[in-house]
Amino acid sequence: MKLASLINGEKDGRLIIVSRDLTRAVKADAATTLLSAIELWDKVADALAAQAQKLENGNAEGVFAFDKKDTQAPLARAPQWLDASAFKTHSELVAKAWNNKNRWSDTTPLMYQGASDDLLPSYGPSYLPSEAHDMDFEGEVVVVVDTVPMGISPEHALSHIKLVGMANDVSLRAFGAAEQEAGFGFLRAKPSTIFSPVFVTLDELNDNWRDGKLHGALTVHVNNRWVGSPRAEYMNFSFGRLIAHAATSRKLAAGTILGSGTVSDPLDDTGSATLLEVRAVEQLQHGECRTPFLKFGDTVKIDMTDQNRHSIFGVIEHQVLKG
Structure with a gap:
């Protein structure tokens, strides 16, 4: 449903x-x-x-x-919003482009705790302070869990997933690097997150849900210009693994939302689900970034369709406006 x-x-x-x-x-x-x-x-x-x-x-x-x-957002407020970076391709590409430290680990997922008190609807708008903050989007898959006990295994964690949806993890890149270096995680770099109109139960996904991952292309447009259609099944950590990581030392309250991080595809022709990756590819290929970050008035559109090209979660489509 x-x-x-x-x-x-x-x-x-x-x-x-x-x-x-x-x-x-x-x-x-x-x-x-x-x-x-x-x-x-x-x-x-x-x-x-x-x-x-x-x-x-x-x-x-x-x-x-x-x-x-x-x-409004299916959950306009949630007990917790946890966002991972579960795609190795994304971490490697960004680190390589700017010769930064690659924080990726094959054994321990990257994850931060975001703000969950003001979750935004799919049609926006997203009000942001300044274009100087390097406004960006991140197309993601999210899951909602019921109460998850502490110390659960990745295999048992999958049974606690009740709903699946999409998100735009709005990002201000000008703050991101400094907040990472500070060691306390993101705060100013992560404004309110935008979610798909509907969340769906696993039975709605049929064969698109396998091995704790959503299989399908997440397609992003900016001002009706195609940015990418990376496939979500390239997650290097399943959602079971992400949930188990989050519940290592505490239980997770029912209604907790967990994100996959930016969907990222190792294939060269699928584009990207964030401008940061687009700019990383340009940096590697041309020695400079040619695509600007978002400007006020830009419209971001994110969707995922089934085998019959029907939208699964409804379309995220919102403008970025000055707040």
Whole structure:
């Protein structure tokens, strides 16, 4: 099933179930918010799925047209937002381009704790302070978990994934390097993150979900110009591994969101899901960066489609504006 949060004047919105073709929706009966549904997943999942099936069959009551502009982020606030860097290609490319230290480890995932109090809807806008901060986007896959016990194994961690979606991990590159060197992780470099209109259960993904990874191309455009379609299955750490890493020394609360980090593809013709990579390739090929970072008024579009070219999570499409 596909789940979203309708704007209703409350911070967490109103949980709705969305049809597979993203055209129709109905208010969920078993839970009023997505966070409460995740917290009580074992008790409400079957009822939500039954209502979703009625929606598909045309038997649901109270059906209305789905418009992502009537929704907020599926989780407008979450107990925790943890973002990894699970693609080795991304780390190696950026380090090579500017002769920086490569922080990648084949045994320990890179991960930071981001702000989870103001998660933004798919249509934006993203209000940012200044173009001088080198505004960028990062197209990512995200998962939402129920309560995860401390010390869980990667294999058992996979059973705690309840929903999958997409994110634009908005980044201000001018702050990033200095905050990494300080050793306390990102803060100013990471404004509020933007999420896909809907999050979906694993059964919606069919063969696109295998081995704890989402298989498919995540396509990014800026101002209708194609930037890249890297494939998400090139993650070097599965989501099971990422969850286990995060839960090494503490449990994870239900509703925690974990990100894959920038989707990055080792193939040369698939482009990139972030301008930082585009500029790294230019630096290596031409000795200089030719593509600028985002400007105010630019529109970022991120999508992933199934085998029939239907959007899986709905489209992230938002402008970058001066705040």
